[in-house]
Amino acid sequence: MTxxxxxxxxxAAAPRLADDHQTIRTDPVAAGDSVVNxxxxxxxxxxxxxxxxxxxxxxxNKVTALIGASGCGKSTLLRTINRMNDLVSGVTVEGQIVYxxxxxxxxxxxxxxxxxxxxxxxxxxxxxxxxxxxxxxFGPRLVGFKGDMDALVERALKSAALWDEVNDKLRQSGxxxxxxxxxxxCIARALATEPSVLLMDEPTSxxxxxxxxxxxxxxxxxxxxxxxxxxxxxxxxxGRVSDRTAFMHVGRLVEERxxxxxxxxxxxxxxxxxxxxxxx
Amino acid sequence: MSDGQRLAEQLPxxxxxxxxxxxxxxxxxxxxxRLFTWVTGLPIILAIGLLAILLFDIxxxxxxxxxxxxxxxxxxFSLGDGFRFGGTWERVVTLDLQAQGxxxxxIAATLGDPEARRVYGARNRVELMLWAEGMPxxxxxxxxxxxxxxxxxxAQGFSRRAELESAVEPGQLFYLxxxxxxxxxxxxxxxxxxxxxxxxxLAGSIMxxxxxxxxxxxxxxxxxxxxxxxxxxxxxxxxxxxNLNNLAGVPxxxxxxxxxxxxVRGIGLGPVVLAAALTLSLLVVPVVVIAAREAIxxxxxxxxxxxxxxxxxxxxxxxxxxxxxxxxxxTTGVVLAVARALGETAxxxxxxxxxFVPRLPDGIMSIFTALPIQIYAWVSENDVEFTHVxxxxxxxxxxILFVLxxxxxxxxxxxGRTA
Numbered sequence: 001m002t003x004x005x006x007x008x009x010x011x012a013a014a015p016r017l018a019d020d021h022q023t024i025r026t027d028p029v030a031a032g033d034s035v036v037n038x039x040x041x042x043x044x045x046x047x048x049x050x051x052x053x054x055x056x057x058x059x060x061n062k063v064t065a066l067i068g069a070s071g072c073g074k075s076t077l078l079r080t081i082n083r084m085n086d087l088v089s090g091v092t093v094e095g096q097i098v099y100x101x102x103x104x105x106x107x108x109x110x111x112x113x114x115x116x117x118x119x120x121x122x123x124x125x126x127x128x129x130x131x132x133x134x135x136x137x138f139g140p141r142l143v144g145f146k147g148d149m150d151a152l153v154e155r156a157l158k159s160a161a162l163w164d165e166v167n168d169k170l171r172q173s174g175x176x177x178x179x180x181x182x183x184x185x186c187i188a189r190a191l192a193t194e195p196s197v198l199l200m201d202e203p204t205s206x207x208x209x210x211x212x213x214x215x216x217x218x219x220x221x222x223x224x225x226x227x228x229x230x231x232x233x234x235x236x237x238x239g240r241v242s243d244r245t246a247f248m249h250v251g252r253l254v255e256e257r258x259x260x261x262x263x264x265x266x267x268x269x270x271x272x273x274x275x276x277x278x279x280x
Numbered sequence: 281m282s283d284g285q286r287l288a289e290q291l292p293x294x295x296x297x298x299x300x301x302x303x304x305x306x307x308x309x310x311x312x313x314r315l316f317t318w319v320t321g322l323p324i325i326l327a328i329g330l331l332a333i334l335l336f337d338i339x340x341x342x343x344x345x346x347x348x349x350x351x352x353x354x355x356x357f358s359l360g361d362g363f364r365f366g367g368t369w370e371r372v373v374t375l376d377l378q379a380q381g382x383x384x385x386x387i388a389a390t391l392g393d394p395e396a397r398r399v400y401g402a403r404n405r406v407e408l409m410l411w412a413e414g415m416p417x418x419x420x421x422x423x424x425x426x427x428x429x430x431x432x433x434x435a436q437g438f439s440r441r442a443e444l445e446s447a448v449e450p451g452q453l454f455y456l457x458x459x460x461x462x463x464x465x466x467x468x469x470x471x472x473x474x475x476x477x478x479x480x481x482l483a484g485s486i487m488x489x490x491x492x493x494x495x496x497x498x499x500x501x502x503x504x505x506x507x508x509x510x511x512x513x514x515x516x517x518x519x520x521x522x523n524l525n526n527l528a529g530v531p532x533x534x535x536x537x538x539x540x541x542x543x544v545r546g547i548g549l550g551p552v553v554l555a556a557a558l559t560l561s562l563l564v565v566p567v568v569v570i571a572a573r574e575a576i577x578x579x580x581x582x583x584x585x586x587x588x589x590x591x592x593x594x595x596x597x598x599x600x601x602x603x604x605x606x607x608x609x610x611t612t613g614v615v616l617a618v619a620r621a622l623g624e625t626a627x628x629x630x631x632x633x634x635x636f637v638p639r640l641p642d643g644i645m646s647i648f649t650a651l652p653i654q655i656y657a658w659v660s661e662n663d664v665e666f667t668h669v670x671x672x673x674x675x676x677x678x679x680i681l682f683v684l685x686x687x688x689x690x691x692x693x694x695x696g697r698t699a
Contacts, residue, residue, distance in 0.1 A: 116591030
């Protein structure tokens with residue numbers, strides 16, 4: 001028998017979410033301003049339910065942050081938006097995600113096409129073991145892009161704020177870049193397919209503060225042309241880069257409000273405990 | 281009170297004595313370490329020693345000193361006797377025929393007629409001997425009808441050379457024969473050791489191996505891609521996986537029996553190159569599948585995710601990401617599997633590789649022999665001279681295997697670190 005530690009005590013005292021919890025929202029995003037509308041989304045990995053009815057409108061040309069403790073379902077939610085979860089066997093999805101008026105899980109929708117329009121950047125920079133140029137050109141080549149590839153690559157690298165650093169080493173391996181440069185290369189690669197939404201799954205968790213700062217500035221730039229949804233464990237980051245923040249807990253969306261409000265004036269007790277660093 | 285504190289109270293204080301007067305403890309540990317190094321290193325030293333003995337034996341066995349009594353030829357010519365590069369064979373043959381007392385016209389007729397040339401080549405051997413008639417590097421023409429008097433090992437010849445050379449009677453020839461020379465690769469099989477060569481066996485092995493690669497690489501890599509990228513985890517795929525691992529361990533003679541009953545008799549191919557290649561492919565495919573699966577599995581999942589995230593279809597992910605990144609591992613596996621197939625004897629014996637094939641195979645439906653079969657046949661010969669021929673062939677087989685393993689090693693080094 002071990003005596004409960006102070007941490008255990010605090011955990012046990014943390015309130016559970018009610019099964020019929022209603023997401024707390026302020027200044028809700030109008031359906032007309034949003035590019036992705038998620039309605040009552042439920043997801044199961046086999047028999048395990050990971051998402052319990054999430055409803056979220058993602059505003060166009062804004063940065064939306066998904067925060068929450070490990071295992072709360074924020075990455076899962078992110079991956080449903082470009083149907084990456086289809087690649088995991090045994091996944092069942094219920095509910096609706098509408099992107100630009102199209103029901104993404106409709107029977108006549110091609111998931112490959114969805115991923116071409118909704119780009120993704122992963123936690124760990126994962127450039128292909130090819131040249132910088134070929135990395136960026138990979139997406140366009142998939143669809144047999146016939147236009148001016150050089151211009152496209154240059155534009156994507158400029159959008160990812162990487163052009164000035166790599167324009168003299170386009171033919172060198174992408175793996176030779178620094179960690180932060182590799183992650184920006186991955187962003188450039190995602191931008192080269194000209195998506196309108198960019199999903200970012202903890203894009204800076206493996207980077208040092210300087211590289212993180214560059215990426216955060218980049219995200220701020222990107223929202224002029226793209227809608228960004230970012231999953232982050234770093235609450236300061238969510239505070240710095242995002243316009244709206246959604247806090248998730250055990251597969252439910254607890255609170256979804258403008259970022260400054262959620263950090264300065266959290267409404268739900270769970271949110272308050274999380275943003276003040278009591279758990280997570 | 282926390283657990284940690286309670287534990288600290290229960291345990292007696294550790295006896296700390298960092299002093300090692302005279303260094304006794306350090307010395308004891310160093311001694312143990314030396315002992316351990318020796319005990320674990322001994323098998324490796326033993327293995328290297330045995331390998332060295334094997335190589336030494338094979339190399340020395342492929343040389344011998346010979347004493348012959350020439351019948352129709354037996355002339356030796358110095359390398360420096362005005363030989364042009366390229367025309368050596370004609371020049372030596374001309375000199376040989378001159379020494380036999382043929383006139384210029386007869387010689388020209390022999391050299392000009394392809395059939396006469398072939399007959400001469402089948403009966404006589406033009407060979408650059410390492411030592412003959414007291415001089416190094418002399419061309420010697422020997423005939424299959426020469427009388428072979430003695431055969432001395434390399435060591436015997438060197439230690440007793442003066443004695444042996446002084447005992448050479450007029451009309452006899454004493455030389456150091458390098459059995460493994462360039463002509464050895466081209467010559468056909470023969471009942472006479474000096475005339476026997478590796479030509480058909482080498483050609484047969486190369487043809488069989490090329491066919492094995494053509495058959496087993498698409499099958500093996502395809503199966504590996506299917507199992508890794510497409511198959512879902514069902515009882516069926518688990519059954520295949522289990523069987524693959526078992527198939528890779530089945531004794532090769534069993535595959536020989538299968539090949540005999542299915543390809544040679546069942547389909548009715550007969551004992552031909554194609555039947556042997558199909559049989560060896562059965563042996564090689566499971567090994568290729570296992571190697572290819574490992575290589576495919578070693579491709580980081582993050583790369584697949586990246587490609588899918590950019591809108592790649594499954595076949596694009598396989599073709600543009602998985603296979604290019606697995607190619608080094610797959611090639612290494614194929615090379616190692618092929619090296620194994622190259623040395624296989626039992627299946628080929630059962631499939632019906634011939635022990636004596638006097639000419640090169642002329643197609644995939646031709647009868648054939650292969651390196652290990654030829655070696656087996658030569659080792660089984662009674663004639664002591666065939667020991668040298670067999671050793672020369674073993675040296676060739678080992679050299680080919682060495683090159684293949686070196687390629688595999690190089691591939692692993694070259695591409696292994698980029699992934």
